[in-house]
Amino acid sequence: MQKKLIYIIDDEADICDLISTELHRHGYDTRSFQTGAQATHALNRRKPDLCIIDLGLPDMDGIAIVRQLCDSLGLGVIIISGRDSTSDRVLGLEFGADDYLIKPFDPRELVARVNSLFRRLEHIETAATRSDKARKAAFAGWLFDPSTLTLNHQERSKSEILSAAEAALLTLLLRSARQILSRDQLLQGYADPFDRSIDVRMSRIRKKIEQDPRHPTIIKTVYGAGYILTAEVDWIND
Known part of the structure; x- marks a missing residue:
């Protein structure tokens, strides 16, 4: 069975590596990107099964990518962000994100959210x-x-x-x-x-x-x- 492909979009390389390592341990394939431009280029070439995206990207607001993903590609989206206000979480969900996880977070919890999202897709x-x-x-x-x-x-x-x-x-x-x-x-x-x-x-x-x-x-x-x-x-x- 082909592994699920997950794109990790975060400007901090250490966080990308941490998430990628944990996801690999649980049988997922990953690609990491530190800018919105890199991620957009990759998305135009190949559609993943899920995107994990930080809202605080250096070259664009992550919300713009979330809107693109949810309005045109129809794939799973999990936001990870240091923005922990209720309004930010509601905004992310309003633009179509499937889940919202606040930094700092336990990588094992993120994997649980990923597994939960794929289970929901399978249930559909x-x-x-x-x-x-x-x-x-x-x-x-x-x-x-x-x-x-x-x-x-x-x-x-x-x-x-x-x-x-x-x-x-x-x-x-x-x-x-x-x-x-x-x-x-x-x-x-x-x-x-x-x-x-x-x-x-x-x-x-x-x-x-x-x-x-x-x-x-x-x-x-x-x-x-x-x-x-x-x-x-x-x-x-x-």
């Missing part, structure tokens, strides 16, 4: 194939493809790319259509769930699928209970 695919080899979910005019983390609207010629975390949440909702899911149920599989992560990611999903995200009709909030996907879902075979 296995959930979609659970019955009769179904691969895609049709709901409210949208078609969700778990293999590419993409959403396509069947009438509006509109396409959206989800982050791994967003796709995992949407898959849970799709598999439990018209049932209320609590925050605890939606947080399953996260190594260290951030208190507001579900709300932030749900907001991103709504911006992509709802005609009016401020007054959602497809994914509704049930105050004090959780969230519910109100549409009928059809699982379609390839």
Whole structure:
């Protein structure tokens, strides 16, 4: 089985080496970059399975790369940063990052987050194939493809790319259509769930699928209970 490829983007070579050594011990392949320009060049040549990125890069704001990764490439993203305020963490998640780890950190905890993220990605695919080899979910005019983390609207010629975390949440909702899911149920599989992560990611999903995200009709909030996907879902075979 081919090893998962992880890009490490951090201006401190010692941190890159530390992370790389620990990830190699757990069976991952890595490439390290100290600048945003180096990372962008590499991303244009080969897409990894996951990016671990520091926001404080010397030549550009790491958030710009996070936006590029999440909006156009649709791969896993974990932010590592010395910025530890709630607003910074929310901002990172709003731009589509799957996880946010504050420096200094234990490399073993980072590996746990990486493993958790890959498990969520695997869960997306296995959930979609659970019955009769179904691969895609049709709901409210949208078609969700778990293999590419993409959403396509069947009438509006509109396409959206989800982050791994967003796709995992949407898959849970799709598999439990018209049932209320609590925050605890939606947080399953996260190594260290951030208190507001579900709300932030749900907001991103709504911006992509709802005609009016401020007054959602497809994914509704049930105050004090959780969230519910109100549409009928059809699982379609390839």
